[in-house]
Amino acid sequence: MSSNRRDFLKKASLLSSVAITLPSINNAAFAAAPAFNMTGYAAPKIDKVRIAVIGLGMRGPGAVDRLSYIEGAEIVALCDKHADRVEKAQKILTNKGLKEAKSYSGENGWQQMLKEVELDLVYICTPWQYHAPMCIAAMKAGAHAASEVPIGLTVKECWEVVRVSEETKKHCMMLENCCYDFFEMLTLNMTRQGLFGELVHAEGAYIHDLLDLNFNKKGYDDMWRLRQNIKMNGNLYPTHGVGPIAQCLNINRGDRMTHLVAMQSADFQMGEKAKELAAKDSFFQEFVGQRYRGNMDTTLIKTEHGKTMMLQHDVTSPRPYSRLHLLSGTKGFAQKYPKEGIAFGHSFIKEDELKGLYDKYTPELIKYIGAQAKEVGGHGGMDFMMDWRLIDCLRNGLPLDQDVYDGASWSVIVPLSCESVAKNSKTVLIPDFTKGAWKTNKPHDLTLNGGGNTGIRPKVSKDQKNQLKID
Template sequence: MSDTDAAAARRTPSRVPLRLAVVGGRRGRAFGSTLAQLTDLLELTAVCDRAESVLAAWSDAFPQVKPYRDFDDLLADDEVDAVFLATPLKQHAQQAISAMRAGKHVLSEVVASYTLAEAWELVEAVEQTGRTYMLAENYCFMRPNLMVRNLAAAGAFGQLTYLEGAYLHDCRHLMHTADGDLTWRAELRTEVSSIYYPTHSLGPIAQWLRAANGAEDRLETVTGFATGSAVLPAYFSKEFGADHPGALAETWRQGDSGTAVITSTSGAVLSVRVDAVSPRPHNMTHYVAQGTNGAYESARRDGEDPLLWIAGRSPERGEPGQQAERDWDPLWAWAEEFEDPRWREHLAAAEQAGHGGGDYFVLKEFAEAVRDQRPPEIDVYDAVTWSSIIALTVDSIDRGNQPVEIPDFGGR
């Protein structure tokens, strides 16, 4: 084959399914049924986990899958094209870097990186290897979030000026084993005070901001705030006794609830809240958008509709010369015009997947990006920007809640 033919072959999208390995089989099993729906795009080839019981469960469900206990052994397998990282979040960046330098494409669970140094190293690895890297931020692909992004891109909100995202999920039961040992989630809370899990809250609203205001409107500064830690000491004292380390307030350096206030170069303000321990009903998908021409509020609980109001198109009542009484539309009333085409085409399959259908579209988008040799929808630059809020809020809180600059990692 001539050099010209070889170059053309590299540019030609492959129609052969991408051979995928799942790393972190315990969490990764949540994607098993979704992978089974995407066999035209993805071939589940291997799974890697330290626990034999996890590997055995995968083997029962997918007998053809090769089991690995060692990550380096998996990376040496030439029959694996890509890895899906579903490991504890502090491992993601270094595992992704190692995988790309071994020639693998990477789909990484959130977050992408834990420190700023890792963020820059991850960007460098993508740029040097040319491998496809995508952040598996499934909340960006939820049905209402994609509809709102389409509305933003169409100019329905005008210029976006204020956005909120919050992840409110009582995960106290995931902070310990049955014997009371701290899990990796709890250990994170003993290290630093930060917004340690920001991308579910930030990812969708950052995409809306860009869609409405343009790619030049980038996230500029962040200021971090954290409450005290009152919930976990009381919880561990009740569950395991007053002598348990978790019953001591000084064990927990991370507050119960954290908020990051982010400004953008256009003057927009984004409020991002994460609370994974406070006792309350779950509200893991709280979003608000306010623009110069409209507003959006997500549903708070099952059975509610997300709400939309657009000036000149949503209901208004009142006498001439008086201020109109305004009312919300259910978001679904706008579906015929602004439903994302992917949801229109794949609704039945997506509704069977986790995280509001987001898991289905994350895997599909990654496989298609590799196949078509194009940047994925959530590339490394978005991934590290959103993830950098962890390290930056540590800095801000340590400096007495001072604003700190968000690096420009490139892209756009």
């Protein structure tokens, strides 16, 4: 073989190996675009936040209920593909003596709504595939956007959401409620105060048995979540696990995630479930013989400063609910599941010592609104705390706790984990959505007590509490 031929093959082999990861790094057109740094950005104050809620199936009605309690928030439009859901959501408002919102329905009702209604915030609770297009359209229409997780399903969508947020100077917040849970916020503050030393490793997860719900004809509209478990083969729901630990590790604010590797088991249950149901009901016949996402996905991530993260996703195995939330530092350790525990050596501290840490290190946000949040409800209060904090920031011109870079970098784990799994756990690079600004971005302010002028409307009775399933 000639030396030229050998050189050519050597270069071709190198290019081939690089090409496997290049599509996931970023799109050069997005990465090179002029950027306005949205981290720490405080948008102009809005005295009364005019809100539209899109998607009134599983999550939307709870959002309408929670937002209706917040002073300075007015729901002016409601939209869902199904008109009957809009009517039910209207009753949440009118039963509290609040003004009825404008109603929109149908496949394109949300687009008509954006043209006709003047909005400050669009709150999105639709199936995953609509999140990025709706966020982008909302910001282009002049409103801030807040979306249920994830904020995008492809690398391109995540870049586009970032680009539009920077260009319009409109906030785009992913509604990662787990960042506002009580133990997560306690450990975040303890991390900031140096009690765990320097964090070395962290773990998060979404382990939740949804097998029956995903196959329930009355569950997700048109079985959309089951269809996503066929379409995508990776960690489909990383943000509940990664959000809180990413904040502890100052991701996008002093450090960044650089690459990941994902490994996934085969499917041992969904395919069998489809066959079992189809034997009794022909409706499920289309789901027989499909290639389902595996039971357990484990994704390992490394950061620029050498920290490691482990994320897990399993929504089919019969096991207790867990988000893990584990922090391991040079001086201490914390974990939430199966039981909250903190250690500064070989053993966990006693319950009275843990209570003392709660008394000393609970952030101001929880002290300010935590008790009321538990009364309103929503996953024990963290949903309401998230909503209240979002509205208070918009009303007082404060930076948001979660910005568009957080939403993009946490969400992009979905397509990148799928890519790694498809290529036998090959390393995949993670885009830097901040375009280098992570080096100087500052962690958000942990006083988190807002402007102090946003309260809640009439006291909530027990029968009005939000009793939504964990999702």
